[in-house]
Amino acid sequence: MLCPLSQEENEDIDHLLFQCNYATRIWGKLLQWLGIAKQVLDWKAEVEWAVANAKGKTSQQEVYRMALVGGVYHIWKERNARVFDTRQRTTDHVVR
Ligand SMILES: [Zn+2]
Incomplete structure (x- = not known):
């Protein structure tokens, strides 16, 4: 049950x-x-913030939505790599 990231x-x-x-x-x-x-x-609260501030069609709103989805995906992927493959990446690597 302990967080594999921290x-x-x-x-x-x-x-x-x-x-x-x-x-x-x-x-x-x-x-x-x-x-x-x-x-x-x-x-x-993050979902509520995104609905209130990033549901439009501007490029900044679209990029924010991609960053939110990509961030969640890559944090989950890093979690799974640590649990199942015993690999670890730095936060800089995940952000890149
Ligand atoms: Zn943690």
């Missing part, structure tokens, strides 16, 4: 994808790259 807390959706130190570093870098000044929230 080994610090129990693994649940909020911790693994948004509250984990590893995930927070990834989101921080992505948000900085996107030029968005906001804190990393929990899963429900």
Whole structure:
């Protein structure tokens, strides 16, 4: 049940994808790259923020949605690599 990314807390959706130190570093870098000044929230609040702020057709909104989906995918992929393949990547590698 321990988070395979940080080994610090129990693994649940909020911790693994948004509250984990590893995930927070990834989101921080992505948000900085996107030029968005906001804190990393929990899963429900992140979805609400995206619906309120990124459901339009502007290029910035579309890129944000891709970054959100890509971030979730790659954090989950990194989690699985650590659990099943015992491989580890740095947050810089995951962001790239
Ligand atoms: Zn963690």
